[in-house]
Amino acid sequence: MGSNKRKISIIGSTGSIGTQALEVIEKLKDKFEIIALAGGHNKELLQKQADKFKPKYTCLGEEGLEKICSDKENDIILVACSGKIGLRPTLTAIKNGIDIALANKETLVMAGDIVMAEAKKHGVKIIPVDSEHCAIHQCIKNIDQVEKLIITASGGPFLHKSLDDMKNATVEQALAHPRWNMGKKITVDSATLMNKGLEIIEAHHLFGFDYDKIDVVVHPQSIVHSAIEYKDGSVIAQLGLPSMHIPIQYAITYPERYEGIKSKSFSFSEIARLDFEKPDLEKFPTVKLAYEMGKLGGTATVCMNAANEEAVFAFLDGKIKLYNIYEITKKMCDEHTVIKQPTIDEIFATDKEIREKTKNYIQNL
Secondary structure, three states, rough: HHOEEEEEEOOOOOOOOHHHHHHHHHHHHOEEEEEEEOOOOOHHHHHHHHHHHHOEEEEEEOOOOOHHHHHOOEEEEOOOOOHHHHHHHHHHHHHOOOOEOOOOOOHHHHHHHHHHHHHHHHHOOEOOOOOOHHHHHHHHOHHHEEEEEEEOOOHHHOOOOOOOHHHHHHHHHHHHHOOOOOOOHHOOOOOHHHHHHHHHHHHHHHHHOOOHHHHEEEEEOOEEEEEEEEEOOOEEEEEEEOOOHHHHHHHHHHHOOOOOOOOOOOOOHHHOOOEEEEEOOOOOOOHHHHHHHHHHHHHHHHHHHHHHHHHHHHOOOOOOOOOOHHHHHHHHHHHHOOOOOOOOHHHHHHHHHHHHHHHHHOOOO
């Protein structure tokens, strides 16, 4: 009987996506068997999860991730950790022929060309967990007939605030996201719209579309999660309530669909209206920067990602203002010499170098 269950491991089980994934799995416990749980720093929570779900093994920190991702008993691995530590385990899982439910942005932003080439070579499916890419994945039936991808953005907490308000924003204001419940780093990225910039780069790699065929539209209600336009002018969108449980469940049960934790009928009349507008690139220049770095390719996106992340941490620590995040990231990108086709080692070396340079620059401000 147990052999029919889908065998899954979760990397980042103690984080925002990981804990919500376990809620999804608990609701569908007859469908899943958990092989391994890997947490970041929260030892107590990992212990609670292990007691409840009884995985084959658990690990804390980076030790053990390679072992988990080499265990061919896994049918799928949910990569739900944030940061660069997701990259090597993802590649290990791919080389072992294990499908990936991907919630880690850095994997594709840093090494999208390498990761997608390896996935193709080993016949591995990469199912996106991000609500936007999950939406596009659900809309595409025949990718050859698609003209462009349309990624929606909520606009974050500063959508209707002035540029001055944004420049003087406190950490609390930046973390007060109107629609989504996420970790601190991604919430700040949503406030600056860098989150969308990273998603544009991810979409380019996941779906193989040129950057000029990927649009961003601001949609404050966060009901339309993304859309695609076909060559004949038809637009197909995926709608749903803003809950990460739905895309997580889609990714780990694909291609099956089950009644889940957030399955309930969707009321168009209650929502009443859907608004869309162009992103203000003067207020949110991170989007423009992401397009530029994406088109440059190679280590340009590695540089942008590393500089942005260190600047976000500095903002959360009260060292810099919100708008400085963009200014610092742009400066690091302007000064970076791009390696066009980097190896994984060169990607990590660039990441390390940019982080150190960014930290030093912030210290001297």
